[in-house]
Amino acid sequence: MRCGYGLAALPGSDARFFSPETSFLRLPRTVHPTRIKFGSFKVRAKIDEARKEVSFYELLGISETGTMLEIKQAYKQLARRYHPDVSPPDRVEENTERFIRVQEAYETLSDPRRRALYDKDLALGLHLAFSARRRYQSDEDLEDRGEWRNRWQSQLSELKRRSMNRDAGGNMSWGARMRKQREESSKEL
Amino acid sequence: MALCACSFPAIVSCCAAASEPQKSTPFASHLLGGSDLGFHPLLKLNQVKKRPCGVYASLSEGAEYYSSRPATPLLDTINYPIHMKNLSVKELKQLADELRSDVIFNVSKTGGHLGSSLGVVELTVALHYVFNAPRDKILWDVGHQSYPHKILTGRRDKMHTMRQTNGLAGFTKRAESEYDCFGTGHSSTTISAGLGMAVGRDLKGERNNVVAVIGDGAMTAGQAYEAMNNAGYLDSDMIVILNDNKQVSLPTANLDGPIPPVGALSSALSRLQSNRPLRELREVAKGVTKQIGGPMHELAAKVDEYARGMISGSGSTLFEELGLYYIGPVDGHNIDDLVSILKEVKTTKTTGPVLIHVVTEKGRGYPYAERADDKYHGVVKFDPATGKQFKGSSVTQSYTTYFAEALIAEAEADKNIVAIHAAMGGGTGLNLFLRRFPQRCFDVGIAEQHAVTFAAGLACEGLKPFCAIYSSFMQRAYDQVVHDVDLQKLPVRFAMDRAGLVGADGPTHCGAFDVTFMACLPNMVVMAPSDEAELFHMVATAAAIDDRPSCFRYPRGNGIGVQLPPGNKGVPLEIGKGRVLIEGERVALLGYGSAVQSCLAAASLLESYGLQLTVADARFCKPLDHSLIRELAKSHEVLITVEEGSIGGFGSHVAQFLALDGLLDGKVKWRPVVLPDRYIDHGSPADQLAEAGLTPSHIAATVFNVLGQKREALGIMSSRN
Numbered sequence: 001m002r003c004g005y006g007l008a009a010l011p012g013s014d015a016r017f018f019s020p021e022t023s024f025l026r027l028p029r030t031v032h033p034t035r036i037k038f039g040s041f042k043v044r045a046k047i048d049e050a051r052k053e054v055s056f057y058e059l060l061g062i063s064e065t066g067t068m069l070e071i072k073q074a075y076k077q078l079a080r081r082y083h084p085d086v087s088p089p090d091r092v093e094e095n096t097e098r099f100i101r102v103q104e105a106y107e108t109l110s111d112p113r114r115r116a117l118y119d120k121d122l123a124l125g126l127h128l129a130f131s132a133r134r135r136y137q138s139d140e141d142l143e144d145r146g147e148w149r150n151r152w153q154s155q156l157s158e159l160k161r162r163s164m165n166r167d168a169g170g171n172m173s174w175g176a177r178m179r180k181q182r183e184e185s186s187k188e189l
Numbered sequence: 190m191a192l193c194a195c196s197f198p199a200i201v202s203c204c205a206a207a208s209e210p211q212k213s214t215p216f217a218s219h220l221l222g223g224s225d226l227g228f229h230p231l232l233k234l235n236q237v238k239k240r241p242c243g244v245y246a247s248l249s250e251g252a253e254y255y256s257s258r259p260a261t262p263l264l265d266t267i268n269y270p271i272h273m274k275n276l277s278v279k280e281l282k283q284l285a286d287e288l289r290s291d292v293i294f295n296v297s298k299t300g301g302h303l304g305s306s307l308g309v310v311e312l313t314v315a316l317h318y319v320f321n322a323p324r325d326k327i328l329w330d331v332g333h334q335s336y337p338h339k340i341l342t343g344r345r346d347k348m349h350t351m352r353q354t355n356g357l358a359g360f361t362k363r364a365e366s367e368y369d370c371f372g373t374g375h376s377s378t379t380i381s382a383g384l385g386m387a388v389g390r391d392l393k394g395e396r397n398n399v400v401a402v403i404g405d406g407a408m409t410a411g412q413a414y415e416a417m418n419n420a421g422y423l424d425s426d427m428i429v430i431l432n433d434n435k436q437v438s439l440p441t442a443n444l445d446g447p448i449p450p451v452g453a454l455s456s457a458l459s460r461l462q463s464n465r466p467l468r469e470l471r472e473v474a475k476g477v478t479k480q481i482g483g484p485m486h487e488l489a490a491k492v493d494e495y496a497r498g499m500i501s502g503s504g505s506t507l508f509e510e511l512g513l514y515y516i517g518p519v520d521g522h523n524i525d526d527l528v529s530i531l532k533e534v535k536t537t538k539t540t541g542p543v544l545i546h547v548v549t550e551k552g553r554g555y556p557y558a559e560r561a562d563d564k565y566h567g568v569v570k571f572d573p574a575t576g577k578q579f580k581g582s583s584v585t586q587s588y589t590t591y592f593a594e595a596l597i598a599e600a601e602a603d604k605n606i607v608a609i610h611a612a613m614g615g616g617t618g619l620n621l622f623l624r625r626f627p628q629r630c631f632d633v634g635i636a637e638q639h640a641v642t643f644a645a646g647l648a649c650e651g652l653k654p655f656c657a658i659y660s661s662f663m664q665r666a667y668d669q670v671v672h673d674v675d676l677q678k679l680p681v682r683f684a685m686d687r688a689g690l691v692g693a694d695g696p697t698h699c700g701a702f703d704v705t706f707m708a709c710l711p712n713m714v715v716m717a718p719s720d721e722a723e724l725f726h727m728v729a730t731a732a733a734i735d736d737r738p739s740c741f742r743y744p745r746g747n748g749i750g751v752q753l754p755p756g757n758k759g760v761p762l763e764i765g766k767g768r769v770l771i772e773g774e775r776v777a778l779l780g781y782g783s784a785v786q787s788c789l790a791a792a793s794l795l796e797s798y799g800l801q802l803t804v805a806d807a808r809f810c811k812p813l814d815h816s817l818i819r820e821l822a823k824s825h826e827v828l829i830t831v832e833e834g835s836i837g838g839f840g841s842h843v844a845q846f847l848a849l850d851g852l853l854d855g856k857v858k859w860r861p862v863v864l865p866d867r868y869i870d871h872g873s874p875a876d877q878l879a880e881a882g883l884t885p886s887h888i889a890a891t892v893f894n895v896l897g898q899k900r901e902a903l904g905i906m907s908s909r910n
Contacts, residue, residue: 145520152526155516156533159540162514166539175424178391179539185394 055122056105064119068110075106253556256574258294261287269343270317270368281524285314289554292336295348297573300693301359304552304564305334305404308434308521312402312547313337315527316430319535320398323367326386330403332360332373333567334432342368352693354872360697374697375662376635377410379403380429384420384542387427398428398535405433406612409634414511420542421512428534429513429544432521434551436564508544517546522553563615585748589686591721592743593618595728596655596684597625598757606653606732609633611640617657617686637662641669641681648679653732660685660700660742667706674738675710681738682731683707688717688742689783689833690864690881695871700742701864704781704838707740708810714739714764715811717782721748723808725759733761744783744833746874765812773801776892777825779818781807781832781839784862787878788831790885795892798901802892810839813846822852822859827895831862833883838863860895862888884909 057064060074082099084092108114167176263280264287267273276284289310296303314337316327322342329335339357340348344366350356361369371382383401390397407413408431420427508515516534520526527547534543551566552558557576558565571578600606600622607629614620614632623630633640637658644654658666663685674681685707688700708715714734718724718741727741754760770785771792778788785806792802805821807814807830821828828847830840840861847853862883869881878884886909893902 145523148518148520149526152516152519152530155514156530159514159516159534159543160537163537163539166541173422173424173541175391175426175541176539178425182391182394182396 056109056118059101059105060109064122066109071106071109075102075110078102079106252574254293254573254576255290256572259287259290261291263287264291264340264345267341268345270322270341273314273318273341276318278525278528281314281318281528285311285524286554288314288337288340291340291345291348293555293573295340295351296336296568297571298349299351299353300569300571301336301351302333302566303555303568304558304561304566305331306336307553307555307558307565308549308551309334309402309432310337310554311522311524311527312430312432312549313341315524315531316400316402317341319528319531320400323370325398326370326383326400327368328371328373328379328383328386328399328401329361330373330379330401330407331376334402334404335361335369338368339366342366352695352871354870354876356871358695358871359693360695372697374695375665376407377403377412379407380413380416380420383427383429384416384423384425387420387425388423391425398426400428400430402430402432404436405431406436406635409612410636411638417508417511417513417542417544424512424541426540427542428531428540429542431517431544431546432549433518433546434549436551513542513544514540515544515546517544518548519545521547521549583747585721585750587618587747588721588724588743588745589616589618590621591724591748591753592657592684592686592728593621594757595725595759596622598725598759599728599732600626600629602758603653603732605651606655607631607647608655608657609640609644609647610657611635611637611662613657613659613662616659617684619657637666638669641666642673644681645669645673645677645679648674648681653680653682653735655682655684655731657684657686659698660688660703661691661698663700663703664706670707670738671710675712678712678737680735682734683738683740684728684731685740685742687745689744690869690874690877691745692874692877693871696868699869701835703740703742704810704832704834705836705841708838708842710738712737713811714809716741716762716809718743719780719782719785719806719808720751722751722753722759723806725754725757726762727759727808729759730761730764734764742782746783749786762808765809765814767805767807767809767814767817769803769805769817771802771804773803775802775825776800776827776829776896777803777805777821778888778892779805779807779821779828779830779843781810781830781834784831784833784883787883787885787888791888791892794885794889794905800892807839807843810842813842815846815850818843818846819850819852822847822855822857825857827892828857828859829862829888829891829895830859831883831888833864833881835864836861836866858895860891862891 057066060066060071060078062070062074066074079099079102080086082095082102084096084099087095108118167179172180263276263284267284273281273284289307292306292310293303296306317338320327327338329338336348336351338361339345344357347357352359358365360372360374362372363369370386371379373379379401380403383399387399390399403413417429420429516530519530530545534540534545550559552561552564555565555576561576565576569578569580596606596608596619600608608619608622608626609631610617610619611633612635614623614630619630619632623632631640631643633643640656640658644656647654663670663683670683673679685700685703687698688703691698691700704715704717707713714731714737716727716730716739718727724741724743731739731741767779770789773792778791780786780788785804788804792804795802803821803825805817807817818828830843832839840863844853844859844861847857847859853859864881864883869877871877872880875884879887886905890902890905893899893905
């Protein structure tokens with residue numbers, strides 16, 4: 001199953017694992033290249049489509065066991081072909097997005113660590129495009145903070161939920177016993 | 190970085206980051222240079238450097254902060270936390286800004302700890318807004334970040350006396366205010382104390398909150414884990430706030446710049462801060478439990494618990510395993526976030542122990558501090574507008590520096606010498622050693638106990654470890670010194686800086702007890718230099734003692750100006766031999782360590798009264814120079830031992846020897862001069878010495894008293910300035 005971008009749920013996508021309608025669950029925004037401000041929606045849409053089925057290896061036109069040299073050569077060739085400066089004006093947009101994809105493929109595959117990760121994902125049938133893996137390496141930046149908020153909000157809800165029946169049941173901790181005692185003595189008053 | 194003008198800003202922005210705009214060479218070949226490409230720097234491109242609000246350049250050239258104290262209308266209305274209760278969140282933000290500038294201006298006049306206080310301004314405001322101190326207990330670990338707390342809790346008008354004699358303490362102090370619920374100074378104690386307060390509250394049946402604020406550096410100490418483990422077990426309601434500013438290890442730099450954090454914990458914490466791929470898996474897991482939901486409630490809870498632990502990243506799992514509920518990371522400079530989280534946790538009943546992981550930036554809001562390598566952790570007086578510190582100039586350097594230089598010289602000659610410190614590279618001078626011998630200097634984090642046993646292990650392998658730990662912090666590692674080092678007679682060398690009174694840091698950092706607890710150990714060689722040249726020799730002596738442990742203590746402060754040995758290489762002293770500095774008669778002053786200088790000053794005071802005193806430097810407390818003591822006792826009427834330490838130290842060992850040798854049965858009168866049996870408050874070194882009764886005048890007066898010349902004694906005491 002090669003579709004889906006990253007591990008996050010897409011509303012309306014394969015619904016086997018995800019229940020998109022819970023308000024409690026804050027699903028992250030779909031994993032589009034949010035960090036790269038694209039000039040036009042058209043380009044972005046094209047990328048969405050085009051990225052669906054093609055792995056990095058296929059994109060570069062090499063086998064999955066390609067050596068570094070092969071990867072480099074393939075990248076050079078494609079970069080030269082698709083670079084916006086050298087492409088005819090009517091094909092610029094299309095070539096641009098191809099170029100970007102080739103760029104990303106090269107980045108991932110030329111770094112042995114990232115390539116290993118990518119290969120692992122590929123084996124699992126997940127095609128992680130653009131930013132998903134990159135986030136692993138990038139320093140935490142300001143946009144993290146927004147994601148943090150989602151996280152701790154859900155943690156807070158979880159805390160509240162847990163605290164409902166925390167002191168119930170058998171095996172009670174010291175703290176639970178003291179709290180119960182306090183409740184009882186305040187009821188007596 | 191300039192972006193090329195191009196109709197496709199997308200491409201340019203991602204590619205231009207890798208190449209300079211002015212380079213017109215073929216694009217591809219530049220990119221294939223193998224450097225980390227495009228998208229990574231793009232993130233930095235689009236980031237705007239966050240300028241702290243309300244800060245602008247003052248009139249003076251190049252200055253990046255106010256030069257005179259800005260108006261603080263809102264802060265002026267707040268004397269106690271209760272005055273904050275009606276503020277809106279917007280006003281709280283303004284309050285935080287005003288508080289920040291207040292801290293900066295106060296510290297600029299008095300010196301003190303700046304960076305840490307700036308990092309917790311928003312946290313302090315949020316805590317006092319949400320909780321009701323003093324009924325709710327807020328504990329500040331180490332306490333050096335408590336300046337904003339003190340300002341908000343009724344001590345704003347005394348901030349100009351910070352760290353001065355009879356002024357505010359630089360750390361939290363129970364005797365100072367009811368809002369300081371626990372005294373701190375050494376690190377990693379607040380979770381333990383907080384748990385104690387929480388349990389006490391439970392036993393009394395009360396309902397207040399307990400909040401312990403602890404930093405990521407302090408988290409490296411074992412006691413924090415001991416406390417969290419116990420807290421998880423007892424399950425008493427309390428909140429631990431982990432103030433994470435990625436500075437695990439302090440000061441935060443070596444001589445050449447910031448060093449990456451020490452220890453595995455920091456990487457766990459930073460993983461926590463950025464574990465997005467794992468977070469998504471967690472959302473998945475949550476989705477699973479949501480599907481199950483309903484009557485399968487219990488099972489779902491268990492699944493979530495498990496998923497949480499498995500998936501939340503190794504850092505939070507650590508806390509969760511210990512039994513604390515982990516929330517975070519949270520932006521520690523966003524008052525909205527902080528207030529809402531704290532309110533939620535406060536209103537939730539029966540939470541058990543909760544850990545809120547707050548991420549802050551040390552030195553935040555003061556551009557010079559943000560940029561400095563040490564984040565202006567501890568500063569002397571400085572100019573707020575330019576950040577320039579007014580460091581006094583001195584002819585001599587500090588004992589700390591001399592120690593480092595001595596150790597480097599020894600290590601040049603002997604490749605087995607290694608140095609260990611516990612997160613005090615700057616304070617012990619070992620940053621200098623680190624620069625020279627990067628492979629032979631070990632920073633273990635705030636873990637003195639581990640440092641000592643670690644050194645013991647090194648000694649087993651034939652290396653020559655020098656453990657540089659402050660006298661006061663050595664107290665933590667005492668069992669390790671006794672059991673792991675002394676009992677087995679392992680040749681570990683202890684270099685105890687900050688021995689004796691330490692000035693502005695106060696009793697929490699005072700090294701009063703090290704002579705007492707080191708000299709009572711059977712195998713330990715205990716010595717103290719009277720000046721910096723002696724320090725060089727004692728480092729060499731310690732390096733030469735290879736069959737048993739040894740230690741030496743030296744004070745805070747600068748050298749007196751004697752000539753240093755050539756090449757910084759000391760000559761090993763004969764063990765158990767002191768020296769006589771001045772030959773005299775009738776009265777002998779036997780000093781130990783830096784007290785010898787006071788003895789010399791006392792002797793010159795008494796010369797004008799016609800008394801020629803003998804002044805001797807004992808050098809060794811263990812083994813004592815028996816022949817010297819015998820000689821002094823036999824040829825003088827009065828023998829006074831002087832040391833800057835507590836009872837049970839050098840003087841007591843001399844007395845023991847005198848008694849056992851029968852010398853007390855004769856005609857000599859022995860008197861000790863030691864630190865009094867109480868804690869000396871913070872203040873200037875001169876004030877502290879006077880308070881303790883260890884000034885040359887005090888020593889001279891003691892001489893007169895013993896000689897029966899009470900009038901002269903009074904005269905000396907009343908004429909001192």
